[in-house]
Amino acid sequence: MESMERRALVLYAHGARDPRWAEPFERLLMRIREKRPSLPVALAFLDYLEPDLMNAAQALVRAGANRIRIVPLFFGRGGHLREDFPNQLEAVRTAVPDAQFEIAEAAGEVDSVLEAIAEFAVRDIR
Numbered sequence: 362m363e364s365m366e367r368r369a370l371v372l373y374a375h376g377a378r379d380p381r382w383a384e385p386f387e388r389l390l391m392r393i394r395e396k397r398p399s400l401p402v403a404l405a406f407l408d409y410l411e412p413d414l415m416n417a418a419q420a421l422v423r424a425g426a427n428r429i430r431i432v433p434l435f436f437g438r439g440g441h442l443r444e445d446f447p448n449q450l451e452a453v454r455t456a457v458p459d460a461q462f463e464i465a466e467a468a469g470e471v472d473s474v475l476e477a478i479a480e481f482a483v484r485d486i487r
Contacts, residue, residue: 369401369426371417374434375441376406383410386434401426407441407449414449418457428461436469 370393374386386404393402401424405417412420414431421429431450433442454462468474 367425367427369403369421369424369429371403371405371414371421371429371431372434373405373407373414373431373446376409378409380410389434405431407445414446415453415456418453418460418462422457422460427459428463430463430465432465433467435467438467438470442467 372386372390372393374383377383383404383406390402390404393400401421403412403417403421405412405414407414418429433446435442450462450464454460
């Protein structure tokens with residue numbers, strides 16, 4: 362018998378030495394939780410802040426998730442997404458082999474995200 366799919370979401374951001382840098386990502390996390398209260402969702406950071414991708418994924422799996430969508434909150438696919446992220450993801454896949462991972466596009470490469478930012482940028486210009 363095949364097990365039931367239990368989905369979860371990871372918002373994956375760069376991180377910074379100053380923890381205040383994460384405040385917009387925490388607000389995004391709360392908005393997602395308001396929109397989808399039954400969906401387990403976590404923040405994960407590439408560097409500097411906790412949790413890292415490994416700890417976030419392991420926590421979601423411990424909570425019952427077996428299919429995790431990772432959304433990179435980056436503007437483009439630079440070195441971090443082309444090199445660092447795949448290395449981290451491979452380590453996570455090895456540590457939690459029973460979970461499946463789906464990787465979304467980098468947020469800044471999605472037309473609707475760019476459109477929202479463009480609208481924001483010009484909204485008060487007359």
